[in-house]
Amino acid sequence: MKKIKGLIIPLVIIIVWVIVDKIHVFNSYIIPSPKIVLATAYELLRSGALLKNLTVSFARVIVGFTITFAFAFPLAIFLGSNPKVMPYVEPFLEFMRHIPPIAMIPILILWLGIGEASKFVVIFLATFFPIFSNTLNGVTNYDKKLLEVGEIFHFSKRDNFFKIIFPQAIPSIITGIQLGLGYSWRSLMGAELIAASSGIGYMIIDAEQLSRPDIVIVGILSIGILGYFIDYCFIKITRNIMSSDGKGIDYGGPNNKKSVQDI
Secondary structure, three states: OHHHHHOHHHHHHHHHHHHHHHOOOOOOOOOOOHHHHHHHHHHHHHHOHHHHHHHHHHHHHHHHHHHHHHHHHHHHHHHHHOHHHHHHHHHHHHHHHOOOHHHHHHHHHHHHOOOHHHHHHHHHHHHHHHHHHHHHHHHHOOOOHHHHHHHHOOOOHHHHHHHHHHHHHHHHHHHHHHHHHHHHHHHHHHHHHHOOOOOHHHHHHHHHHOOOHHHHHHHHHHHHHHHHHHHHHHHHHHHHHHHHOOOOEEOOOOOOEEOHHHO
């Protein structure tokens, strides 16, 4: 029922689109009919152009996101575990956080050209703070009373982190990853629209220059569908992992296990 409700707004938009086209409210050059858009989508799929550009963009997102996560996640863990270091880096991080990644694209093109490096840097700048901030928030905002439980079981500092702090931080970390994936996709589209020779963003800007609004609409719809699919798959996978992990936290031997909720 929930999924059916989610289709109501898209169906209404399509119906309104068809009606507007039938009564010729707008010039078909500005808003092509659904029939033309479907035909264009089929042609782009048949020729392989749409799939090729989507694959290029998707690969860029995955590589850029992986690089960002490999840097932002351990940095957040380090700073969360060593709060005395935070005052040294916080001013710089706050400064960078307020600079929109798209504002860096012109200088990145001058430095790195329109190749893959500039795309990855844009993705890095856009994705870093969602991952970093949520991870840092997760490893610093935990129930301090549980550390007292760790003392009872003679936990080392490492045990406190991996058995008490980190499990409580997982929801925040997952949120950061989910937001980071979305930011990666959006920032890449901005970079490809400005400077690229391939990718779905390039396909859109190339269609705009060729006066092909039907291709532009197909590209926009493709971005939304693929982004939704990535987000849906990520949520499903994380929910399955979280729901299947019923082992809890080990507070001693094999016969002495308790979950955070049991404490």
